[in-house]
Amino acid sequence: MRNIRNIGYRLLILFLSISLLSHAQNTATLSISGEVLTPLELKKEDLASYKQQTYKTKGKEGKEHEYKGVALVEVLEKAGVTLGGKLRGENLAKAVLVKAADGYEVVYSLPELDPEFTTNVVLLVTEKDGAPLPTGEGPFRLIALQDKKQARWIREIRAIKVVFVKD
């Protein structure tokens, strides 16, 4: 009898935990998809294995902030995007479409990101002034230092899709 009751409790706990899990908040991730060899679903912690870079820059409000992150191009390389020697021919007609949680979208071309083409760096940042980016800005944001206007410094990134521009 006790055994049956035990099994009953265990089943109850199992069901409860399953239902709790299904209602749990999803961890914010960044997906890299489209014209890639290996689609990625990155958590903030996954960027720790990349070379970290910091940049001090003024935000829109005029205050200086120190942003920390990794070069976007390195993440794209990991996903097997046609960069470096492979960035030629039809691959030059590819674009990187970056999508934010609010639906905002911006585009970079691959040569704008590839160190063989440019000395500019576009950073995928996760920290500001030593703390994780706040809600509404993070967990992932782009900083394009060469852009005078900050409209492509897209916040709250959820997805990066490499696409062929089709006309």
Next chain:
Amino acid sequence: MNHYTHILPRIKRKWLLLCVALLKVVLSALKVDDGKPEPYPLVYPANFGGRFTIPADNPLTKEGVHLGRMLFYEKQLSADNSLSCGSCHQQKLAFSDGRALSVGVDKSLTSRNAMALVNLLWVRNFFWDGRSASLEDQAVFPMTNPHEMGQSLDESVRKLQQTPVYPALFKKAFGTANIDADKIRKALAQFERTLISADSPYDRYLAGTYQPTSQELRGMTLFMEAPAPERGMRGANCGHCHGGPKTFKELFHNNGLDAAPKDTGIEAISHQASDKGRFRVPTLRNIALTAPYMHDGRFKTLEEVIDHYNEHLQESATLSTFLRGTSNEKGGKTLLLNATEKADIMAFLHMLTDTTFINNPAFSDINYSQKQ
């Protein structure tokens, strides 16, 4: 054939030309009778841009749009034959219904405000929470929701198949009189894609054919510009999310209605904490006709809406960053527009009313006169 013509006697050439012309006439007559639907030409201003997708398996045709229009106003698509899409999306109200929440066939209220249907061609994610990725998908929700039209698509197919008119209309639009759920959705989507509003005074101003009043011009500037008190620039920054020739950008934000929202918006489907209270930023086209406002219809007037953005924003972790710390006074916490500025913005919002759209006979209930 040209190298033969020079050896033909003149009379024979004439006969030949006549025969070719005759053949052309016969062929063109055959073409009309081939039963294929005719493409429906979409007309819109160039500044609206071409960023829209029409599914390859549902091209717009005149016959499909006509069928979609019939279905849009067809009450047999509801469980008790009392409601059509047009019940909650009335043309005179820019395809909204003037109610905070709408009444379904079971006499219960919908959970959110019926959205105005306008320029849907450029919308990529439908509903207040963007849960539906196409008009074809979207149409299923209101038709089958027990608190809206409350009828299964199978039942709708059965009812329409028994009517004298619909099998023939489906044959014209899709080449078969066998009605199915997929074709109902496709026809409705086709009609909805034609609901283009592009003739408001604001459109005409952009086209250079309307000279706004000085109040409208002041309102337009306030609407579009962000406040910058350090430069003496006053603004309301509405255009940040509602700007562009369409006064629509596909955006989703928490606009500070509640510190702890009961309806959590996109969070309910994404399970992401940062989506709490995040809803569609709707089009402002015909906004003066689509009261009450917000996803729950809480504001009865546009004045209340402006007051909300000016002085009643509720702080929360997910309040849009674009609504935070925007003020016309140095160190101000809210917009701090004055009464004249609010009235100026109202004048601009009325420039977005498109009377051509709400009176366009192509969008009206085609059976209205017959049903009376």
